[in-house]
Amino acid sequence: MASMLRRTLWSLALLAWLPLSAALAQNVSVRDYRVPVSRAQSLYLDFDYGYEREDGSTLSNDALVGVTYDRFYESLPFAYSLDVLGAWSRTLGPKDYLYAYNSDAVGRVKKYVWKDRDLFGSVALHGAFQRTDDRPAYDTTVGIGWGRFINATSLRKAVRIDDFFVSEGVTTDRLPRQTMLRIASIIEREPEYRQRYGADTYKKYWYEDVEENVQRSGLLEGKSLGAAGVLRMEEVLFQENIADRYYGYDATLGIKYDLQTAKKGVKRSEPAADLSVRYARPIRWDTQVGERLRVNSPMKSGEFGRAFDFSSTTSYLYELTNRVDFRADYLLGIAKETADADLRFAHTLTPTFLFYIENEVRLLATVRVLKVAQDPWTHEYKLTLTYKAF
Numbered sequence: 001m002a003s004m005l006r007r008t009l010w011s012l013a014l015l016a017w018l019p020l021s022a023a024l025a026q027n028v029s030v031r032d033y034r035v036p037v038s039r040a041q042s043l044y045l046d047f048d049y050g051y052e053r054e055d056g057s058t059l060s061n062d063a064l065v066g067v068t069y070d071r072f073y074e075s076l077p078f079a080y081s082l083d084v085l086g087a088w089s090r091t092l093g094p095k096d097y098l099y100a101y102n103s104d105a106v107g108r109v110k111k112y113v114w115k116d117r118d119l120f121g122s123v124a125l126h127g128a129f130q131r132t133d134d135r136p137a138y139d140t141t142v143g144i145g146w147g148r149f150i151n152a153t154s155l156r157k158a159v160r161i162d163d164f165f166v167s168e169g170v171t172t173d174r175l176p177r178q179t180m181l182r183i184a185s186i187i188e189r190e191p192e193y194r195q196r197y198g199a200d201t202y203k204k205y206w207y208e209d210v211e212e213n214v215q216r217s218g219l220l221e222g223k224s225l226g227a228a229g230v231l232r233m234e235e236v237l238f239q240e241n242i243a244d245r246y247y248g249y250d251a252t253l254g255i256k257y258d259l260q261t262a263k264k265g266v267k268r269s270e271p272a273a274d275l276s277v278r279y280a281r282p283i284r285w286d287t288q289v290g291e292r293l294r295v296n297s298p299m300k301s302g303e304f305g306r307a308f309d310f311s312s313t314t315s316y317l318y319e320l321t322n323r324v325d326f327r328a329d330y331l332l333g334i335a336k337e338t339a340d341a342d343l344r345f346a347h348t349l350t351p352t353f354l355f356y357i358e359n360e361v362r363l364l365a366t367v368r369v370l371k372v373a374q375d376p377w378t379h380e381y382k383l384t385l386t387y388k389a390f
Contacts, residue, residue: 038151044387067084104128107126141274170221174219255271328349
């Protein structure tokens with residue numbers, strides 16, 4: 001039974017990875033999107049509750065509340081990012097409820113050496129705390145690196161609008177590349193329009209500028225976008241949930257220092273050489289892949305290169321429909337605590353279907369397949385409601 005279940009889960013995950021429809025040809029590529037400033041911000045609240053009762057006895061009465069906050073800013077010559085995770089949980093134990101909470105935050109600042117090249121210096125600060133700790137643990141990493149990230153979500157929204165315009169007959173053909181880039185820039189500048197014209201009236205001027213660029217392309221079917229065009233823009237920009245699209249990479253080589261340990265009386269670890277790599281790329285407009293890799297090794301004599309901690313997270317996102325996304329994450333961890341220790345492997349595969357219910361509410365159906373070291377494979381099934389605050 002377990003073997004059959006495992007094969008079924010792997011088959012479902014593999015099928016969901018396959019594109020279900022051919023992408024319509026576009027005149028613009030994500031590589032065309034070059035902006036002086038790229039930014040993004042999101043806050044998600046997760047709610048998970050499970051209750052099971054049998055023969056008058058409560059088997060489970062568990063709850064979890066999670067918070068995920070991400071802030072991203074990239075420009076030349078300055079960039080920063082902030083990633084915060086927090087969770088509170090309650091689990092029914094043999095005699096009473098067991099409570100737990102944890103938090104993890106990483107802030108990173110980059111300063112580019114030149115405005116026309118991708119060489120930068122960086123400083124990262126990481127903090128973590130959980131209920132069993134005596135105090136928060138902190139570490140910092142100082143390094144140099146190469147690369148740049150761009151948030152191309154606005155261009156993805158422009159492509160979705162272009163799809164609608166063609167299918168609804170608002171335009172006679174796909175909008176040209178330069179028109180698409182100008183529309184994406186207008187979408188990106190929504191905060192500017194809101195500040196200039198006010199929250200109640202800015203949409204009028206915002207949509208008019210989009211319409212003007214469509215008219216200049218010479219492909220507008222009528223004299224204006226009409227009701228169908230405006231409604232489709234409203235749907236894409238405010239009603240549909242479009243996952244963030246990033247492209248680019250950066251690699252940073254630095255030295256990690258422990259500033260404070262979680263347990264009092266425990267000595268700080270030796271400084272460690274640290275390599276981190278980030279990569280993101282939309283394969284097509286409905287498909288995004290990403291990779292985060294990190295490895296560090298203590299700079300202590302006899303340990304460097306022989307003891308290390310390695311983690312790699314590979315993510316895949318595919319938009320099945322305007323309301324359903326498929327996401328798959330694979331986490332690989334490899335640890336060698338000392339030069340003489342054995343390697344420890346950990347694998348976590350998490351395929352998830354995301355259903356956009358209404359406005360900013362999503363339902364996540366997740367299967368988590370986990371294996372740590374010599375332990376057997378385990379499977380977890382979970383339904384989670386997520387609210388996107390912004």
